[in-house]
Amino acid sequence: TSPRPPLPRRALGQNFLVHGHTVRAIVERSGLRPGETVVEIGVGLGALTRELARVAGRVVGIEVDRRLVEWLAAEGDLPANVEVRHADILEADLPGLAEELGGPLRLFGNLPYNISTQVLFRLWESRRVVRRATLMFQKEVADRLLAAPGGKDYGILTVLLGLSCRLARLMELPPEAFRPRPKVRSTVLDIDFRDPPFQVRHPDRLRRLVRAAFQKRRKTLRNALAGIDGIPGDRLERCLAACGLDPGQRPETVPPEGYLCLCEAMAAL
DSSP states (O other), X not given: OOXXXXXXXXXXXXXXXXXXXXXXXXXXXXXXXXXXXXXXXXXXTSHHHHHHHHHSSEEEEEEOOHHHHHHHHHHOOXXXXXXXXXXXXXXOOHHHHHHHHTSSEEEEEEOOGGGHHHHHHHHHHTGGGEEEEEEEEEHHHHHHHTOOTTSTTOOHHHHHHHHHXXXXXXXXXXXXXXXXXXXXXXXXXXXXXXXXXXXXXXXXXXXXXXXXXXXTTTXXXXXXXXXXXXXXXXXXXXXXXXXXXXXXXXXXXXXXXXXXXXXXXXXXX
């Protein structure tokens, strides 16, 4: 008998996707075209990998858990068009990978809960080399990404992704699609960077601005942004007024395009 597959490691936040019907539905709804090259974040036991390989021309899996990489090589019986690399997606050279694979990346992945926001920040920073991503999150993470201004779920990533990509909820996944079963439901999101709603010309400044605002999300804009980038208070107020923003409103009530306008106004000073 062949060795049993490695058990999920809690420290890596692993919940392996195992449900065949669910895996097929994800690939069908993802818009993956036959022959495309795909990068999978977190290969797990290879359930999604095998389904991707039926449609894609090539699948490159990025897996941080060496036990899984070795088991997949020895016992995984993966299709010939699949290559699994031992690497950490948070440290991977995404521009280099895109160059190697011949263009902006098409990503898939069942993201561990404990790194999902870090991965999203990496994708936002690398959005010029990421075409589209179909990713699974815990439902509460997906809800935050899709949140409207004004609520507690609205945050930094909601703003950055809202300006830079088109987000759509593809499907909900029940706990029984995974091993071990998580306590919460999961959501599959389509994150499409190909036709961004807005052009972000000053990404570093924008990220700094939004982060500063949301670190003091219950304060007024005037107080939350006081002293940012060394801008005097009277000039900051002129920038706010030019964007139709009230210095007394709270950061969590400003829509993504309001932050973009403010960023542009501050950059023009």
